[in-house]
Amino acid sequence: MMQNITWKTIGEHSPSDLTEARLQLHYAVQLVAAAGETLTPAQPDASQASLSWDLDQSAFVGALIPAQTPFRIALHPSTLTVMIWDLQGVAIAALDLDQQTLAAGFDWLNRELAQLGVTQTLVPLTYPPDFPDHAIAQGANFDLSQTAALQAFADYYSNTAQLLTAIVSTTPNASPVRIWPHHFDMATLVSLPGTQNGEPKSVGLGFSPGDSSYNEPYWYVTPWPYPVDKSPLPPLSGNGFWHTQSWVGAVLRGSQLAVPDRAAPVQAFLTTAFQGAQVLLS
Structure with missing residues (x-):
């Protein structure tokens, strides 16, 4: 599982700055998720609304929309810019969300998509x-x-x-790496042979930007x-x-990185945690 990684150094940021930036991004990516949810076929795992990460452009990217002019919706986190990309990743249209409401973002997106021949109206996803x-x-x-904290999250996801x-x-x-708009986590799910207590066995490996369990970014590995x-x-x-507590999994908090400017400690954590999760399921 070890491999060379082009690691971006992440500096220290106050918890309040990280929380505010995380929530701003969590709401902004709902524009991207809504396009996949509305305009692509439903998938058994609900991945039609999921996002991926574009390493070259440091952006969240949604599903490919098979319109007359195929496109994707993307979000640049460090500038809070929502974009419509063509197949080459070139922006057909873009909106700076700074000082805009989420409703204004949806209004803009629906107007732009109508010009591309889309007849459905995008609306925010509903969640528990x-x-x-x-x-x-x-x-x-x-x-x-919170530009510095927004850039920190771009670096975490990259x-x-x-x-x-x-x-x-x-x-x-192992499933493709996906970003889920409900919890805003990036993860892959590894299916394992057999069942335990009547449930198929699996291990999830991922990253959370922070949540009710830990109010800071962290990596996790969870057996199921x-x-x-x-x-x-x-x-x-x-x-x-x-x-x-409430769930079982290995956790590495961003603030606890022994060497914050290198990938090796996180790689070592993920490797041993994946091995340990398999032991727990054996």
């Missing part, structure tokens, strides 16, 4: 109550004031995309089904630890 609240949901404007892509390339039965007997838990590398 655990979707994080923010003033944007009540009509507040996006605000580009680093993680490389790490997970390397894992997928060498791991049988969660083990009933959680003692003893396998050892982990890279300052990782086992989370056992």
Whole structure:
């Protein structure tokens, strides 16, 4: 699972700056997710609404929309710019979301898509109550004031995309790397042979920008089904630890990176955590 990674150094940022930037991005990517949800066929795993990460342009990218002029919706996180890309990744149209509402973003996107022959109207996805609240949901404007924290998240997703892509390339039965608009996490799911307690066994490896469990970015590896007997838990590398409240998984918090400007500690954590999760499911 080890592979050379072009790692982007991530500096220190205040928790409040990271939280605000994360929530701004979480709401902004709903524009991208809505296009996939509305304009592409439903998939068994709901991946029609998922996003990917474009390493070359450092942007979130949605599903390919098979219109008369095929396109994708993309979001540049460090500038909060939503874009319509052609097949070559060239912007056909772009909107700076700074000082715009989410509703204004949807209005703009629907107008632009109508010019491309799209007849359906995009609307925000609906989620359970655990979707994080923010003033944007009540009509507040996006605000580009947290530019350094926004760039930090771009770097986190860029680093993680490389790490997970390397894992997928060498791991049988690993799903494509996807970003899920509900929890805004980037992950791959590795299906394992057999069942446990009647459930198919799998291991999820991913990255969360922060949530109710940890109010900061972190990497995680989760066995499924969660083990009933959680003692003893396998050892982990890279300052990782086992989370056992409400869910079971290995966690490496961004603030706990031993060497924040290198990929090796995160790679070591993911490798040992993946091995440990398989042991828990054996």
